[in-house]
Amino acid sequence: MEKSQSVTFSQFTQNQIQKLKDAFQYIDEDGDGVISQKDLRKILSDLSKQSDEMQLQEMIGTEKEGITFPEFVSIMGERIESLPEETELIEALKTFSKENEEMMIKVDELETYLASAGFKDKKELDKVLQHFVTKQVSGGQVFKGKKFLETIGE
Structure with a gap:
């Protein structure tokens, strides 16, 4: 990840980590431990959201095969930190x-x-x-x- 300040597991409660794990596993359709473009395409389709290959590649990152759970936690942590207290x-x-x-x-x-x-x-x-x-x-x-x-x- 290119963030200078990464989010770590220690910043979350056990309950939050479990919720993130549940969400990750739900999105990881094939259960291989990585959220791939195929997984994203499926979940977005289930949510009636259209996406093209370019958007999916931007979500994953241009040089990666997918998003691992630690990367997912970091991404979600950045989003959560931007929410109001x-x-x-x-x-x-x-x-x-x-x-x-x-x-x-x-x-x-x-x-x-x-x-x-x-x-x-x-x-x-x-x-x-x-x-x-x-x-x-x-x-x-x-x-x-x-x-x-x-x-x-x-």
Whole structure:
């Protein structure tokens, strides 16, 4: 990997490493311990995502046959490090929530807040939110912030 600062196993909890291992094994379709272009093509197809050979080669790296588990951990670690801290998410949800304990936010309000922050793809947003939204008796929908945090946490 060409990163000057690599992510190591010691930066993850056992639970996180197990989740990464499960994800790696799921993507490694043929079980050979390497995520190949063929493995990526299959998982992307299963997710209804189109990809060409050039994109797959870019994902793997131009001079490699595939991604090993340690490389996968490093790649995912870099992605995880770029995510906001849980405390930041909690504070943001509490700011927008009228009822802080469950951190519930009206979906239309949340969509407005996220759109103003740069999240413009409503279709993608709806895909993510659908798992954390409940309908109210009044007919409106509410995003369940606490459930969201529990799901993305360990």
